[in-house]
Amino acid sequence: MFCELDLQNAVRGPLDRRSFLKCALASGAALGGGAALASVAQPAAAMPAAASESEDDARYVVEAKFYQKLANRKIKCKLCPRECSVGDKERGYCGVRENRGGTYYTLVHSRVCAAHVDPVEKKPLFHYLPGTIAFSIATAGCNVNCKFCQNWDISQSRPEQVPSHYMPPKSVAEMAKQYDCPTIAYTYSEPVVFAEFIMDTADAGHAAGVRSIVVSNGFIQQDALKEAYGRMDAVKIDLKSFSESYYSKVVTGQLKPVLDSLVTLRKMGKWTEIVYLVLPTLNDSDAEFRGLAQWIKANLGADVPLHFTQFHPAYLLKNLPITPVETLERAKAIADAEGLHFVYIGNVPGHPAQNTYCPKCRKMLVERVGFTASEMLIKNGKCPFCQQPIPGVWHV
Numbered sequence: 001m002f003c004e005l006d007l008q009n010a011v012r013g014p015l016d017r018r019s020f021l022k023c024a025l026a027s028g029a030a031l032g033g034g035a036a037l038a039s040v041a042q043p044a045a046a047m048p049a050a051a052s053e054s055e056d057d058a059r060y061v062v063e064a065k066f067y068q069k070l071a072n073r074k075i076k077c078k079l080c081p082r083e084c085s086v087g088d089k090e091r092g093y094c095g096v097r098e099n100r101g102g103t104y105y106t107l108v109h110s111r112v113c114a115a116h117v118d119p120v121e122k123k124p125l126f127h128y129l130p131g132t133i134a135f136s137i138a139t140a141g142c143n144v145n146c147k148f149c150q151n152w153d154i155s156q157s158r159p160e161q162v163p164s165h166y167m168p169p170k171s172v173a174e175m176a177k178q179y180d181c182p183t184i185a186y187t188y189s190e191p192v193v194f195a196e197f198i199m200d201t202a203d204a205g206h207a208a209g210v211r212s213i214v215v216s217n218g219f220i221q222q223d224a225l226k227e228a229y230g231r232m233d234a235v236k237i238d239l240k241s242f243s244e245s246y247y248s249k250v251v252t253g254q255l256k257p258v259l260d261s262l263v264t265l266r267k268m269g270k271w272t273e274i275v276y277l278v279l280p281t282l283n284d285s286d287a288e289f290r291g292l293a294q295w296i297k298a299n300l301g302a303d304v305p306l307h308f309t310q311f312h313p314a315y316l317l318k319n320l321p322i323t324p325v326e327t328l329e330r331a332k333a334i335a336d337a338e339g340l341h342f343v344y345i346g347n348v349p350g351h352p353a354q355n356t357y358c359p360k361c362r363k364m365l366v367e368r369v370g371f372t373a374s375e376m377l378i379k380n381g382k383c384p385f386c387q388q389p390i391p392g393v394w395h396v
């Protein structure tokens with residue numbers, strides 16, 4: 001997010017890169033902790049329709065890629081499984097796409113509301129360039145409304161409700177290089193809803209020798225997934241539960257399209273890791289952990305890293321306690337017993353299940369302290385002790 005001083009500058013005009021990054025880096029701890037820039041907590045879709053275009057809008061407004069024109073200047077959005085039907089001068093559920101006279105537009109191309117340099121382990125990706133940093137960006141908006149969202153202040157806001165900065169794709173790639181980041185990460189809110197921006201930025205990054213990673217809920221249509229995530233070098237999917245009823249009540253989404261996304265990513269050969277945030281009483285049963293692990297093994301294989309992460313009360317679920325460590329250890333024990341090779345426990349600093357162990361000889365191969373890979377022993381993609389191949393992308 002932006003610091004106060006540069007927030008004022010942003011209103012007046014473009015920030016220079018140095019002051020933007022200075023503030024972004026200074027506030028690096030804020031995201032994920034629910035820093036409040038916007039005061040609105042209700043879903044974007046519940047908010048009034050857009051105001052008229054301002055001069056600034058033109059920089060951010062780009063025709064959407066995934067939609068279908070209908071009669072009477074209506075459109076059907078084909079980006080995510082919601083398939084919003086949107087009338088003229090209205091927006092879809094995510095609040096960042098608008099129908100103007102029968103043509104559908106994204107309002108958040110190059111409209112960055114958060115930028116930080118994070119360890120790649122914070123995404124978390126544990127088998128992708130460990131010990132490196134990612135130039136991480138977000139726009140406003142999301143296509144679901146998770147009751148536990150840590151970043152609800154940007155994900156559940158409309159673009160004009162959060163301070164933003166104009167950062168076109170080439171500029172993002174340049175800044176990533178300037179800060180020695182081998183990757184650009186699309187994260188914090190939901191990159192599905194700024195798909196056109198991530199596609200163009202990934203292309204600009206690749207042209208400059210910078211890779212792209214996406215941190216997503218995976219709630220996206222298949223064609224859009226192939227086109228947008230096909231440009232990514234690694235993907236992290238938040239699989240929020242293994243139950244349709246949880247997806248319906250707690251996420252306002254659907255499980256099936258997310259599972260389909262994971263299978264397609266696997267077929268596309270994208271490096272993918274899965275995070276499962278464990279909420280006490282809501283998605284923490286033995287049966288759900290077992291069903292999840294069995295499905296992953298059968299459909300994606302035993303080598304896909306699975307991270308069980310600790311919930312901290314936030315947004316609309318402040319009544320729930322922090323996930324007990326014993327619950328996370330129970331989840332891991334079940335997934336291990338089902339035969340998954342790389343099951344991690346996340347958000348519990350110092351826990352030994354944050355390290356990577358060889359699935360054959362059980363020796364520790366990557367030691368992690370907080371978000372830092374403090375020791376990395378994997379050589380040429382193999383365990384140096386028994387030569388077992390360890391799946392992942394280990395070196396730049």
Ligand code: SF4
Pocket residue numbers: 077078079080081082083084091092093094095097142143192193
């Ligand atoms: S991306 Fe937005 S507008 Fe499109 S279907 Fe999903 S929620 Fe609706």
